[in-house]
Amino acid sequence: MNLAAREHLNLLRERVFQCDSLWPQFRLLVEDLEHLSCNLSPGSVVVSLERSLLYGGYSIIAPLFQDCTFISIDCSPASADNRGAYNSSMLADSRFIPIPITRRASIEANGLADLGADLVLVPNLVHHISNQQLLFKEISRILKPGGVVYIFEPLVREIHQAPDDFLRYTPHGLEQALRSAGLVPEDIKTEGGPFQVISYCWTQALQYLPETLRDYYSEWFFDHHFKELLALDANYKFNLVKDHSSFPMSFSMTAKKL
Numbered sequence: 001m002n003l004a005a006r007e008h009l010n011l012l013r014e015r016v017f018q019c020d021s022l023w024p025q026f027r028l029l030v031e032d033l034e035h036l037s038c039n040l041s042p043g044s045v046v047v048s049l050e051r052s053l054l055y056g057g058y059s060i061i062a063p064l065f066q067d068c069t070f071i072s073i074d075c076s077p078a079s080a081d082n083r084g085a086y087n088s089s090m091l092a093d094s095r096f097i098p099i100p101i102t103r104r105a106s107i108e109a110n111g112l113a114d115l116g117a118d119l120v121l122v123p124n125l126v127h128h129i130s131n132q133q134l135l136f137k138e139i140s141r142i143l144k145p146g147g148v149v150y151i152f153e154p155l156v157r158e159i160h161q162a163p164d165d166f167l168r169y170t171p172h173g174l175e176q177a178l179r180s181a182g183l184v185p186e187d188i189k190t191e192g193g194p195f196q197v198i199s200y201c202w203t204q205a206l207q208y209l210p211e212t213l214r215d216y217y218s219e220w221f222f223d224h225h226f227k228e229l230l231a232l233d234a235n236y237k238f239n240l241v242k243d244h245s246s247f248p249m250s251f252s253m254t255a256k257k258l
Helices: 003-016 024-039 132-142 171-180 195-208 211-224 228-235
Strands: 045-051 069-074 117-123 145-154 183-191 249-258
Touching: 003 024, 003 211, 024 045, 024 145, 024 171, 024 183, 024 249, 117 132, 132 145, 132 171, 132 183, 145 171, 145 183, 171 183, 171 249, 195 228, 211 228
Parallel strands: 045 069, 045 117, 117 145
Antiparallel strands: 145 249, 183 249
């Protein structure tokens, strides 16, 4: 990864996903994208399924894979037009590399050729696709044998971008869905624990308060409790009462087409 791409990645970490100041659950996504981009052979075919309308029609992933043949599909449905590019202000930074999306298309009519991709990226998107069976079938179709799909998903999230928010998978549920499409799950990672979940719920709850109360409780939370909760999360990772129980905030998974 060259210096410009690394600066773009730092922008994603600091301003887009705000991993250290607001949404630590996205650390996993940023770390995984860095690892994938640094370990993929130059010239590889990468397909990224995104929601780029949020960022003014730019692929925020493409700058990390400039040594590859990169195809970005904006999967935003027509109903998202009313919301528009409400995250575009996050990209107002000299480190941002503006690469427009390849095209906007639905999963049903994505226009991608069979068996062409070395890597398919599905970052924070699966829960916004209504036809789950078709999504995984299409991922399998466009991957070449030996190709890999990477998926990042939240486990805990408010209903957002309504009405285009359909479900939450557990890692076990996503494994089953991928296997049913002929894909073999490989690496599974989780991020965060119950203290991170509490932190995230607080950031959401603040938005329900009137502005006068919001300012007071925002200061109370971020100045006195946010870092404390993240420290607890880092130090106490395992349920000491219930076996076979965990409370991660988000997870990622790779799966291979044989």
